[in-house]
Amino acid sequence: MNDASVPPLIDCARVLHYALVDETVRYTPKGKIFVNDEELGAVPRLAIVRNLVDDDILLFHCDEAWTCLGVSGKGGIEDVMADANARYDGLAGKWHVAPYSDMDFARALLDECRDERCSFCGRFHFEIDALMVEGDRAMICGDCIDRFHASIQGGDGG
Ligand SMILES: [Zn+2]
Incomplete structure (x- = not known):
């Protein structure tokens, strides 16, 4: 399953890889994520992003409109992806590379993050x-x- 609706940027962080959590994926909570003291459960969209402020690689837990609900992750892209795969059984193999060039990204940055x-x-x-x-x-x-x-x-x- 692919979804071209993934944006080049989420909260001004560059989307590198993304995955859709469909009905074949099972959420297996491993290390809970809290947002404002409330536990964040399964989400329908996941994105691995590069935070432009400090170059950190992060996992954004998103709703269907790619709004970031919570953030986790530490290390490189592979570490973050492995962490996501550990939380979502069946997610491995569902990752896609974000379909944007450096130019697309720069344009989006100028546009959205003005x-x-x-x-x-x-x-x-x-x-x-x-x-x-x-x-x-x-x-x-x-x-x-x-x-x-x-x-x-x-x-x-x-
Ligand atoms: Zn200035």
Whole structure:
């Protein structure tokens, strides 16, 4: 079973592999995942993603619309996939490579994660160590705040 509806990005993390949990897959809880103190059970969609902030490989537990409900995983792609296969009996062999090129991905990033960019220097939050502050119509990164602060002080002659 394939499903082209998988997005290139989920929460601005790049989808590398994805799997659909169909009726042939049996959920075998192994190491519970809690979201806001509530246990997350079986989900219909799983995605292995690369988190662009720190390059971590993670397993996103998603609903049918690929909304991330919970996150687990540690290690490389194979480790994360093995962890998912251990939780879902029959899942091995159902993994697909996300059908997106680097260009598709870059385009989606610009499109969907525009709000994650500094409105002044244009960098994405994962390119910046400094804090981002969000306003109604703009985001500003800590580097730009420092720069503006310095220029204002310079204007006062101090
Ligand atoms: Zn900036």
